[in-house]
Amino acid sequence: MHFIGIDVGTGSARAGVFDTGGRMLGSAKHDIALWREAGSIVEQSSADIWSAVCAAVRGAMTEARVDPASVGGIGVDATCSLVVVGEGGVPLPVGPSEDPARDIIVWMDHRAVEQAERINATGASVLSYVGGVISPEMETPKLLWLRENRPEVFNAAWGFFDLADWLTWRLSGSLARSSCTVTCKWTYLAHERRWDPDYFRAIGLRVLADEGFTRIGTEVMDPGARLGGLTSDAASALGLTPGTPVAAGLIDAHAGGIGTVGALGDPTGSMGYVFGTSSCTMTTTREPVFVPGVWGPYFSAMVPGMWLSEGGQSAAGAAIDRLVHLHPAAPALTAQAEAEGRSLLGLLSDEAARSAGPDGVAALAHGIHVVPEFLGNRAPFADPHARAVIAGLGMETDAASLVALYVSGLCGIGYGLRQILKAQASRGAAVERVMLSGGAGQSDLVRQLLADASGKPVVTATAPEPVLLGAAILGAVAGGAHADIPAAMAAMSAPARTFTPDAATAPLHTARFAAFERLQATAREIRSVELNPNSTT
Template sequence: MYLGIDLGTSEVKLLLLDGDGRIVGTAGSALTLSSPQPLWSEQNPVDWWRATGEAVSRLRAAHPAEFAAVRGIGLSGQMHGAVLLDDGDAVLRPAILWNDGRSHAECAELEAAAPRLHDIAGNLAMPGFTAPKLLWVRKHEPETFAQVRSVLLPKDWLRLQLTGDKVSDPSDAAGTLWLDVARRDWSDELLAACGLTRAHMPRLVEASQPSGVLKPELAKAWGLGPEVVVAGGAGDNAASAIGIGATRPGDGFISLGTSGVLFVVNDRYRPNPASAVHAFCHALPQRWHQMSVMLSAASCLRWFCQLVGSDEATLLAELAPDDSVVNDRVDRTASAPIFLPYLAGERTPHNDPFAPGVFHGLRSATTRADCTYAVLEGVAFGLADGLDALRAAGTEVHQLSLVGGGARSAFWAGLIADTLGVDVAVHAGSEAGGALGAARLGFLAAGGSVDAVCTRPPVAALHCPDPARAARLAPRLARFRDLYRRLRGA
């Protein structure tokens, strides 16, 4: 048995995988965000560990015999977060997360201090990345910065609790702006630009390699045997790719989680920062990937649920009473407002932490279902912008898998296929996302082979673009893009 631990933004999710690659069970525990000031997004790492313990208890209670047989653990996690530790490994301040926008000024400072940043790290300096966060701490919290002895990414702080070891992997480390992405090693030049050295960084292992073993006292408390190996693990999107078997060049997927991601595997390092496309290491050796990221995706629907006092199932049922029927849906393109999904600013392609969320075109006849549709459509339009940026970077795809919580809606999947003009495949268990990939990495670290472990799950549904619906969406996409251009900087 193999355990995947996925540290998301809204939940810690655990997944138990058997030796035949079947999902035995899952469990989760919710997390909350703290936004003490505009553009800020933080979490307390102690809450991650509490939520992990709660999820372990639930999974162990539901599958006691299978859980006791776990021999490998893999980790997946939200990327870019800055966990700052002192010389006793105590957390110095709340973790600054991937969707935090406070360090926009420090991005310009980093670009000036590290002229070769784009060549080495393969990415623009954006507020979400880790390096600008440390520059912000150095400037605004100098007493804290002076105490920093270690900087860990979120999943790697969990590893410290699991094994006592400070380790990361290239896929997650690539999101710090401190990694030489082509060489898959820390860059002394980029670290120095932030007042740091290799001594502040964890050692690196590949995502599928062992990084340590579970602490004996923790193994005993969880009812596990000795020498449970913990894999290097991966950033959430690279782990999701492993979960749906996206391992070969050209394989790709869309992740509809808190953020929205378009991910395509490459056989070499192919940076194109001018389009705000991310070039990162994949979770397998000698593999890289390009990625576009929108900061708010399924979180837009959750936000709208809170705004109108409802839940996702109710809103989707109002929109598409039979979500399995594609062709009998009400066409709302004539009545729905346009929605800009920039509730936390935006990365690809705008690199604009100040971009706002917007409903445009509300009328007295506008219904709640119209607004629900606009939210789903706005996210699909944001993904279309991301796909255009990937195409400008030389990447072409014809089919994408859909993973994450948003994969549960056939309506949304069909809308994305119509908007992007590509086939969208939903796989059995695709909502497991990073947790499944993490479990597979645990399997690999314990001796499994890539060909046997990293298979594609069966396709549960294939959504192909409908030309008539795509034609109705095209003018709305043009209005969506024009609205952002008109509002930028307003």
């Protein structure tokens, strides 16, 4: 039997065909469109994503050369973006472009910062299950924005979906939501199996409670639960067999967690770290752990029956990309990388590995320090207004100085991880290791640097695409090949290599981490002075 995993990231849709042991037999990837506009607006199209998914599944099946009749289950993960559709799934325009094709407010869209602030000011009790502070990246502030700014669209909407739930609806016709999506992004209380109507009434979304939550989900299933079978329409679009089991889905980061944290047995000692456009830290606990500024604790949001604490940064791979493009050597090195069939970041990673001397890679940073918070701090400060800080730049324009900037940015990502590990450990959620996945964590240089900067062993998976594997694990459980998610994780995932923190570079990282925290705190202080100029006199 075979299983298909579908992973919709920010930049592309991927699909992979796996066997019961978790071996990937074929995969394919298709880019997806993204519109950015002033006002922190970032939008996508569900129709475009659906075509990319269909093309990716067909491509993966062709490469795997397996019979569609042998596909025993399909699992899906996607970014936690908000899809807004009218009756029967007709796309509705979520933004000022009025383009109905643009029916998705992307997770990183920060248009609802003010709504999030107002929601936080209510002090509603559900907030203690999102780290104490709701983020503008979550869905209820975005729904409130829609209601206040585009009431005709809000009123006309037949359904509001997290992208993974929209995809499982498109595949199976089931309107059931995943306990992952609604718990992490919509304030569903999975530990009590209910919405809190008082919350919706208090924040200005009374209508959703009054209508019995029909537009945001009345049936909630654990990830991996069988939602139904592939509809004939979906089957013909994907080239698969109608009736193939479809599983309740996951947010993409959580699929990365499922694809990695069970590889060494008990998931509670291992933090899943998904390093893609954003970064996500996924920590599983048996009991709820309340860490201010770290999202959760969420029940049954990743491993069913367990609790999850989720941290990370809104811009991670995207922050490194932005950082290196600020440097004057970036255009020439991009052209060189393209001519060599590499990406600029791939070239910089190779160059850093080649140039590192006995003092280690971090020494290449040459006194440059970066707090890469271009899109705010998700955890542990839950501060969407935070911005990046770069200290120590000179007039250099050569390739070595660009490598130095790249390495400093990666160190900053690692120190952000260290800060989250520290905050969680202080509340009783310490972990022994970090299980890495995501497109930005593919090079050994990045892996070692993350271990050195965070101070924790970094473990990679044998799966070339652990996020896709996590999605396929859902399909395997829905298809009955494994009894439950822990059994499927044990059978389908395995550790590959461990990158142990290098003791020789530990003092340098300790010093750089102190500088990181100092710069971060200073930037926070400067912002507060700007906001209250009279407070210093």
